[in-house]
Amino acid sequence: MHYCLSIPAVMKNYPLRVALLYFFIGAAWIFVTDWLVDQIASYARSQALQSYKGLFFVCVTAVLLYFIILGNYRRIKRKELEYRCMFKENPYPMLVYDIETLEVLTINNTFLEKYGYRKNEVVGLRITDIGPPEDELAILDFVKKVGEKGFSDSGIWRQVTKDGRSFYAKISSHPTLFGGRKARIMITMDVDEEMRAKKGLQASERKLQTLIDNSNDYIYMVDPRLCIIDANAAFKEKFRRVTGISAVSLPLDLTPMATSTGWERYYKRALAGEHLQFEEQITDQESGELELHEIVMNPIHDENGQVTGIGCFSRDITLQRKREEQIQLQVAKLKNIAWLQSHELRKSLTNIMMLASLIQEEPDKQAAIKELLPLLQQSCNELDQVVRTIVETASAVEKEA
Incomplete structure (x- = not known):
């Protein structure tokens, strides 16, 4: 924020107007009074009247100049007081520092509240003292570059309060004169929350980018x-x-x-x-x-x-698709095992159970056994073959898995 005093338009031509007014009034006074003196007095008396006339003119103009200068002085003081009030009561911390010694010359009330100093503690303070020690060289280098240049948006810097608390601030400055010394007015705007939020967001973005890249x-x-x-x-x-x-x-x-x-x-x-x-x-x-x-x-x-x-x-998804196809083949084989168990195995068992029932019902069991034994043997062989097929299929599925 750059404060400056604007001169009203009516004041811009004020010196010229006063000078012209003085010139015309003075010229009119000289010509008119000289003519009057010549008309009403002799030569001897005219000399004395000329002296009185000149003295009177000087007195009148002196009084007029006094009031004009007094009015200007009061206006200047009023503007100065307004500026001082604007500086002291500004909602942003402000200070004035000497561009050669970097000594803090004056501060406003907001600065005292923000940085935690008392007014008498600011004496001898340098602008490098309100920044972290590790930034001192950078501050000195930047201040040297700015020098007596015009308005400068200095960017965002870390600031340190009296109790050691640090915060980020957006800093700007512009040149001025303070007690005859070349100085700069520095304004700080607290952007700590925004900067910390920004850094947090950047950290989150880096983490997200790392996660995505991995x-x-x-x-x-x-x-x-x-x-x-x-x-x-x-x-x-x-x-x-x-x-x-x-x-x-x-x-x-x-x-x-x-x-x-x-x-x-x-x-x-x-x-x-x-x-x-x-x-x-x-x-x-x-x-x-x-x-x-x-x-x-x-x-x-x-x-x-x-x-x-x-x-x-x-x-x-190439491997995934191959795996899905492999699983489908395994499922088909398992379905085949289930079919063997539910059909072929049951068929052989049914034959054996039926032959056993016939043997049980025959009165001459020896003759029945002799007659049905080949059929029983055939059914057992079929059952054995079904069991072998199931075992081989299950082993193949297990190996593929």
Whole structure:
């Protein structure tokens, strides 16, 4: 905040008006009074009258000059008091320092409240004393550069109160004279909360970026011009392997590639506000392998609901798809085992149970056993074969798992 006193328009021509008024009145006085003296007095008396006339003129003009100067002096003092009041009661901490010694010459009330000093404790204080010790060289260098220059927006600096509490402040200054000494008025604006919030946000953004970069998924953002404006490390590496581009620098125009691969239609649909999820096969140029990727495109909206870009997420699901196919084969084999258990095994057991029942019902059991034994043996062999098939199939499924 730069305070200055503006001179009213009526005051700008005031000195010229006073001088012209004095000139015309003085000239009129001289000519008129000289003519009157010549008309009413002899030469001897005219000399005396000229002296009295001149003395009277000097007295009158002296009185007029006194009141004019007194009025100007009072106006200047009033403006000075207004300026001092503006300085002392300013809601922002302010101080005046000598540009050569860096000594604090005066401060306002807000400075005392903000920095915790008493008025007598400011004597001998230098502006480097209200900054952290590690910033002293930077402060000295900056003050030297500013020197007697005009208004300076010095940026954001750390400040230290009397009790050692530090805070961030936006500092500006402009030159002035104080008691005949070249000085600067420095204004500080507390931006500590904003800076700490900003640093916290930056830290969160760094953590988020680290988390994204450590992700195995390929994450990137596309603007309405189909330019990649941000991407994680995994995407940049995969993009390099797929396209053969040695180094991926952002922003990167996707238009030619999107047109040639047919992906332009996906981007246009997403920019129209549609959420997309689809699968595409991508060839890794370095390994020559064909990969299956699952791609998700989500439109990004601003506070007005307008689409400002697309958040894209791609994931290699090649191994996942192979695993799913393997699981499906295993499920088919397990279903076959279940079918064997429910049909073939039950069939053999039913035959054995039926033959045993026939033997039990025959009066001549020896003859029945002799007659039915081959059939019983056949059913047992069939049962054994079914059990072997089940065991072999189960072993194969276990090995594949």
